[in-house]
Amino acid sequence: MPTQCDEIAVLLPEAVDAAEPVALPVRRHIESCLRCQAELARYRRMLRGLQMLRTQYFEPTPGLLAQTLASITAASERRAVTSTLTKRRIAYAGAVAGAVAAAGTTTAAVLVARARRRTLPV
Amino acid sequence: MATEHGSGEVPDLSTLVTAAQEGDRHAFDEIVRRTYVDTYTLAVRLTASEEDARDVVQEAYLRAWKGLRKFRGDAQFSTWMYRITANSAATLTSKRRRQRTVQIDDVADPIETEVALHPELATENVELMAELSAALDELPARLRTVVILKDVYGLSHEAIAEELGISVTAAKVRLHRGRKRMRDLLYEEAGRHADAV
Numbered sequence: 342m343p344t345q346c347d348e349i350a351v352l353l354p355e356a357v358d359a360a361e362p363v364a365l366p367v368r369r370h371i372e373s374c375l376r377c378q379a380e381l382a383r384y385r386r387m388l389r390g391l392q393m394l395r396t397q398y399f400e401p402t403p404g405l406l407a408q409t410l411a412s413i414t415a416a417s418e419r420r421a422v423t424s425t426l427t428k429r430r431i432a433y434a435g436a437v438a439g440a441v442a443a444a445g446t447t448t449a450a451v452l453v454a455r456a457r458r459r460t461l462p463v
Numbered sequence: 464m465a466t467e468h469g470s471g472e473v474p475d476l477s478t479l480v481t482a483a484q485e486g487d488r489h490a491f492d493e494i495v496r497r498t499y500v501d502t503y504t505l506a507v508r509l510t511a512s513e514e515d516a517r518d519v520v521q522e523a524y525l526r527a528w529k530g531l532r533k534f535r536g537d538a539q540f541s542t543w544m545y546r547i548t549a550n551s552a553a554t555l556t557s558k559r560r561r562q563r564t565v566q567i568d569d570v571a572d573p574i575e576t577e578v579a580l581h582p583e584l585a586t587e588n589v590e591l592m593a594e595l596s597a598a599l600d601e602l603p604a605r606l607r608t609v610v611i612l613k614d615v616y617g618l619s620h621e622a623i624a625e626e627l628g629i630s631v632t633a634a635k636v637r638l639h640r641g642r643k644r645m646r647d648l649l650y651e652e653a654g655r656h657a658d659a660v
Contacts, residue, residue: 354638354642387642387646390591390592390594392614394508397592397596402517405503408521409524412521413495413524413528414488416525417528
């Protein structure tokens with residue numbers, strides 16, 4: 342193969358893609374070189390075959406569907422339990438925070454009342 | 464599916480996806496039923512192992528169920544599912560690589576999976592597909608994954624890069640090397656056999 346063909350051969354894995362732009366000198370060389378045309382045709386055949394593999398399916402092993410659905414159910418149940426626990430935790434935390442705030446307010450009120458009593462002139 | 468019960472109509476996939484996004488589990492189960500053979504096929508191709516493919520399928524649908532609200536519908540559901548499957552396969556493969564202390568006896572036999580083909584495929588095409596499948600199996604996993612996702616399933620370089628956690632440039636380089644290796648396996652091997660005869 343002439344040197345230029347070697348250089349072109351390196352570019353062919355990309356050039357075979359319709360979406361990839363091919364430089365004009367490369368395109369001109371391919372148009373005038375039977376070897377490079379043959380090489381490009383090999384890549385095109387390969388790509389066409391790979392696209393056809395999409396029509397080929399492997400038969401899943403028995404039980405896969407049932408197992409998959411069961412694993413989703415299990416995950417959903419776990420998530421529901423976690424969600425309930427989280428909600429309860431938030432409710433408990435809110436209640437505790439409310440109680441602490443109420444106790445704090447009461448304590449503050451008592452302290453202020455005592456302090457006023459002490460400072461009042463007899 | 465709650466909205467379709469009793470209507471007698473078979474809902475299309477996008478209707479099922481919308482229902483599942485609103486929390487309809489039956490709709491999601493139906494999606495799994497309709498798509499799991501396709502997902503399994505991709506998983507087998509990516510992992511080259513039936514056992515691993517089963518794990519990948521289960522993981523992929525779990526991720527899909529959890530992340531279904533994020534599916535915006537600007538791509539096809541099947542494409543979204545391919546991306547999740549590719550990501551799940553990549554996670555499993557890297558986990559396996561870390562765990563690997565493989566004994567010679569533990570090496571799995573090549574998979575002999577039952578293959579279903581479109582009935583109209585010509586014999587020549589069937590032979591080509593068999594050659595291509597064999598060549599794909601010869602590729603290193605990192606090259607095979609990119610060739611399968613791009614050339615078989617038509618994912619973009621950007622999507623492949625994102626799901627495999629690599630740069631777009633790396634995805635393109637792997638595709639280039641994968642195609643070149645495939646070409647060598649298909650034609651140079653064949654040429655050598657012809658010369659030897």
